[in-house]
Amino acid sequence: MRESRGAQHHLENEMKSLSIKNLRVSIGDKEIIRGLTLEIPKGEVHAVMGPNGSGKSTLSKAIGGHPDYTVTGGEVLLDGENILGLGPDERARKGLFLAFQYPMEIPGVSNANFLRAALNARQPAGEEIEATEFYAQMYAEMDKLEMARTFTARSVNEGFSGGEKKRNEILQMAMLKPDYAVLDETDSGLDIDALRIVSAGVNALRGPNLGVLLITHYQRLLDYIVPDVVHVMVEGRIVRSGGKELALELEERGYDFIKDDIREPALA
Amino acid sequence: MSTETTDQIAIDRTRGDFSYPESHLFDAGTGLTKDTVDYISRVKGEAEWIREFRHRALEIFKSKPMPTHWASKDLENIIFENIRYYLANGQKPTRSWDEVPDDLKRTFERLGIPEQERKFLAGVEAQFDSEAVYSNIKAAVGEQGVIFCGSTEGLREHPEIFRKWFGKVIPTGDNKFSALNSAVFSGGSFIYVPPGVKVKHPLQAYFRINAENFGQFERTLIIADEGSEVMYMEGCTAPKFETATLHSAVVELVAMKGAKIQYVTVQNWSANVFNLVTKRAIAHEEAEVKWIDCNIGSRLTMKYPGVVLKGRKARGEVISIALASDGQHQDTGAKMIHAADETTSNIVSKSISVGTGRSTYRGLVHIPKHLKGCKNNTECDALLINSKSRTDTYPAITVRGTGNSSQHEASVSQISAEQIFYMQQRGLTEAQAMSLSVNGFVNDLVRQFPMEYSVELKRLIDLEMEGSVG
Numbered sequence: 001m002r003e004s005r006g007a008q009h010h011l012e013n014e015m016k017s018l019s020i021k022n023l024r025v026s027i028g029d030k031e032i033i034r035g036l037t038l039e040i041p042k043g044e045v046h047a048v049m050g051p052n053g054s055g056k057s058t059l060s061k062a063i064g065g066h067p068d069y070t071v072t073g074g075e076v077l078l079d080g081e082n083i084l085g086l087g088p089d090e091r092a093r094k095g096l097f098l099a100f101q102y103p104m105e106i107p108g109v110s111n112a113n114f115l116r117a118a119l120n121a122r123q124p125a126g127e128e129i130e131a132t133e134f135y136a137q138m139y140a141e142m143d144k145l146e147m148a149r150t151f152t153a154r155s156v157n158e159g160f161s162g163g164e165k166k167r168n169e170i171l172q173m174a175m176l177k178p179d180y181a182v183l184d185e186t187d188s189g190l191d192i193d194a195l196r197i198v199s200a201g202v203n204a205l206r207g208p209n210l211g212v213l214l215i216t217h218y219q220r221l222l223d224y225i226v227p228d229v230v231h232v233m234v235e236g237r238i239v240r241s242g243g244k245e246l247a248l249e250l251e252e253r254g255y256d257f258i259k260d261d262i263r264e265p266a267l268a
Numbered sequence: 269m270s271t272e273t274t275d276q277i278a279i280d281r282t283r284g285d286f287s288y289p290e291s292h293l294f295d296a297g298t299g300l301t302k303d304t305v306d307y308i309s310r311v312k313g314e315a316e317w318i319r320e321f322r323h324r325a326l327e328i329f330k331s332k333p334m335p336t337h338w339a340s341k342d343l344e345n346i347i348f349e350n351i352r353y354y355l356a357n358g359q360k361p362t363r364s365w366d367e368v369p370d371d372l373k374r375t376f377e378r379l380g381i382p383e384q385e386r387k388f389l390a391g392v393e394a395q396f397d398s399e400a401v402y403s404n405i406k407a408a409v410g411e412q413g414v415i416f417c418g419s420t421e422g423l424r425e426h427p428e429i430f431r432k433w434f435g436k437v438i439p440t441g442d443n444k445f446s447a448l449n450s451a452v453f454s455g456g457s458f459i460y461v462p463p464g465v466k467v468k469h470p471l472q473a474y475f476r477i478n479a480e481n482f483g484q485f486e487r488t489l490i491i492a493d494e495g496s497e498v499m500y501m502e503g504c505t506a507p508k509f510e511t512a513t514l515h516s517a518v519v520e521l522v523a524m525k526g527a528k529i530q531y532v533t534v535q536n537w538s539a540n541v542f543n544l545v546t547k548r549a550i551a552h553e554e555a556e557v558k559w560i561d562c563n564i565g566s567r568l569t570m571k572y573p574g575v576v577l578k579g580r581k582a583r584g585e586v587i588s589i590a591l592a593s594d595g596q597h598q599d600t601g602a603k604m605i606h607a608a609d610e611t612t613s614n615i616v617s618k619s620i621s622v623g624t625g626r627s628t629y630r631g632l633v634h635i636p637k638h639l640k641g642c643k644n645n646t647e648c649d650a651l652l653i654n655s656k657s658r659t660d661t662y663p664a665i666t667v668r669g670t671g672n673s674s675q676h677e678a679s680v681s682q683i684s685a686e687q688i689f690y691m692q693q694r695g696l697t698e699a700q701a702m703s704l705s706v707n708g709f710v711n712d713l714v715r716q717f718p719m720e721y722s723v724e725l726k727r728l729i730d731l732e733m734e735g736s737v738g
Contacts, residue, residue, distance in 0.1 A: 108708025
């Protein structure tokens, strides 16, 4: 008995990851992700870099469960459980968070109400989070992101600048406390000050209880959020993985050197 | 588009959809003839002039065609011969819930009316089928000279005020259904607020249909005398029967010089009710009339609250929210008739169409040439939830003369799949996401409602969205 419990414990520890296995995703007839394998252990930050059109955003949408993206093969395991059969909201409640490249505007719904609704959706049926506790927590997180208090009454992302939208994504992430977060081009549209604030927000959330998949086109973001592992994605696959120095190499030499690398053996 | 759908959604299943066995002492039977009218008039013990008024109205009703040349063909599915026009037990409305017969009391308790009365109302009238079973006003309000009772009682006990205004705002022949109401009316509220009296808390009426194949024809008359203020709220529900039910009310408001009337409706009829209501107000000099109109239930609602701006600087407003679910048609709007200088009117209409639901906005604004300094603002926004949903807008704005102006804005938007995905990714179910979007869409209007009603409306929208997600 004791032994088997030990084995069980070991197994659980091993499964604490967001694991993508041989994933294939199509939009309409077009296959975008072509057998992608990637594992982000809990507590680590992995960056996925790739040129435009390599399928980076498709990867994030497919992990999140967007209905327009058809998964034709493979698995996405959240701590060992395949989540591909679940709706986007179920995946979210299981601890998955997507920071959107283009966060949506929701007219008439205040940021505070939206966040409360999202938090309440995680409570047992019939229970709600306590209002004063909620506001105290939200204000604390907003202060870290240098957001004005007036922000809570504004409609979700409506009329927000690019920087405000991205800060809002990080605020939601801080409040919802996911186990795994996929950050899709979080640096796009940010000036240097906003990039600093958003990065500080993400870094503050780093720790043993969070796994992060950072999707980016540019190395710049990785100066602020230093990844544990860098993956290079080309044409729907991971073609190379390495330490953070891989990002610098890419910055220096461009994506073409990797493309050449992978094409040659394929042609041979 | 066919409005004959089979799987209509019963709107508030948890609260409205129940009925108790009927046992009516007075039943006018099915069908509508002169005898039906005489029966109603006799049972109510009415004066001869009212009986004659009813007879004239019946003639007008019979002579007028259905307005299907502009309105929904679904009106043809109303079979007037199959409807029961008067059902009551002959008891007078009581002043205490303890004296209300148990089964009726249970109905209103389930609807939460006595509780609301204790919490925030100045007076309550509860109508069950044709007659009020309960009618009470808080002592302090009654002592100020405010009259609040059913129309039957109002006619009997305050004929000098009642007769002066009755049928003057909405003439019998205004339309086919105002004529029908005038022939067979029963129940509804009568309110008189003396000069200068400001009623602090709302007066509320609750209209309940319990019987099948029934028509409810309440008649409401509210007179706010000079400089007085009153807010009136009405709620309505019916159980979901297999056959169609008809609700056809006439509501007349008179705001004397400097008076203010706010009239709030939260209509939540079940999806088998034809809700064909005529509502109009006269606003005298510097008076203000505001209609707040929420239409959530019913099979077909046709309702265009109006204000005749009769005195200088009078102000009229219609704020309306309509939610048309699968198989429902909300045909609503507003009428603003400017008839004096410097009058202003404001119409804000928001409609939501879900599934095969259809919402129609009809607005009539009339500012004639000889007037000066009149202003109208009209905004109508439609939100479509599904690709099958439908919305139409028919604004008719006539502004003549110099120095008069009208501003009209309209928009149609749709909740996008990307918005829903975004909200779902934060953990909300599809129904919760839609509900949140819909509540957001109407949020700026709902904020103008009394708190208790905005909470109720939000709850109804939540229920409706839950039902709309397959």
